[in-house]
Amino acid sequence: MGWEVIRVKMESPTPLASDIGQRVSIRLREDGGLRDILGILEALNSVRKKDGSLEKFDPVHIAAWRIVSPVSQKAGTGAPTSIRINEIEQSLENTWPAEEIITRGGWRYRLSSGFTYRANSIIPFGKLPLGQPLLPYSEEIQYAIKEFESRGLVPTFHLPLPAYAELDEALERDGWELIIDAHILIADTLDIPTPPLAAEFTFVVEDYPSDQWLAVQGDSVGKKIMSAYPAKYISISHRSELIATGRVADSDGWAVLSRIFIKEEFRGKGLARPLLGELVKNSPSTKSALQVDISNSPAIHLYATSGFRAHHIYRYRSYKG
Template identity: 30%
Template sequence: MPGAYPLDVRGLEELAARTWRGVEEERYGDWLLRAGGGFSGRANSALVVGDAPEPLADAVPAVARWYADRGLPPRAQLPGPPGEADTAFAAAGWTRAEDVLVLTAPLTDWPAPDVPVELSPAPDAAWLAGYRYRGAALPPAARAVLTRADDPLFASVRPASSPALAAAVARGAVEDGWLVITAVTVDGEFRRRGLARAVMAALATAGRERGAHSCLLQVSEDNEPALALYARLGFTEHHRYHYRSAPV
């Protein structure tokens, strides 16, 4: 049933994929091939859930060709415990990297933000500058990926002294009763002031107004400060996924 809680691994991954999409997408059996100009792992990897349309020994090179045809390094996202598909990619020499935790929580009343949070349907220049993806400025393809969802929301905290800058940002999108939060970033100068919690709380309020009952987010397993914050907000681990990249 759409919006049911909880969902299984495949259901939750497919839901999340609808909120963070490649600029180009193509179904390959149950798998989803995604290309987004190289910005972000999820928008530039094959989501490997369900079955491929042909034997795995043929499916793995077919995925590699799809990405090579677009000038992108072939990459696969493999959720849940390793299975036959993961074994097939590994046998073809695809290397494993980056374990990511998928966390979920009921959208109960989180602490209200104690600073003003601006919500917008599109990211402005300050928001884009405030989102430091893997610690770096965003590439040109980022905006197309960030806005490619149904009715996304972009939250930001602007310092009173510099309103054209963003001290903290986050992105939210509601899909089938789930608020998916991504891009939570706090500028180094403004950390330890509760700003990550503030932008998330503002998105949670907006999400509940849009009918969301639950929240999902993804975080690298080595991001200890973020994991501590999410635990305080009631998030627990639903499952994990990892990436595999084709040999160069």
């Protein structure tokens, strides 16, 4: 990660006690020349460098100094692809928490009451190619089938691709059926337009999923999962009736958008982009992510023309016995 100067302490020739803990760049006059040190200011005469070593200095030798801050990276850049995929998938999972999570090696079992595949599936996160299950692959598969079926759930895998393509191929060979392919789309929040609503519509912003919000797309069964994580619930009202909804929740710098829905009779009236804009306006995060079924061409077009771009695909496979 790069660094950028954010403040020059012209009013103070040396750091102050209030600056301890900041990342600083300090230029010292030494032996007739200049030397720079970069790190975390631990005391008024010492800096902890990136390699962990402590560099001490005499403040009277400071020629100039600055506080520096990390340059914000574009969404979906910086780390290797597999790490970025796991990072985004973890944020999506955090904001849609399963009722119970069991970690077995590098496979995470997400178990709930059956509402949504995300909260009722196994996601690999361990070392490629198979995610490092606790038991050898075939034995862990048998354990997974028994665990899900004992709870009245359909055994299902959530497979981020291309990272876990080999696991996907193994499951396909073993007869696990393809259920859904979906895109994870990402955007830099500042790239998402925020157009206003037409005069006859108004936004409603709530901190919880109200019965009226849930009724717009019949989500009452999901209230328990949605209420388990802090989020903003946005609606569009028309003549005192809620006719569109969306949810935004923040995790690790990502604004996760979900449950975006507009009643059919109000589609095509220019509501989708203002709704997206209002969602991100209610988040402090600089990056945004959402998921969309790969077959939903109108939604993909909307998001692609609203600043979003494809990051990866995920796939659900289920075992039907």
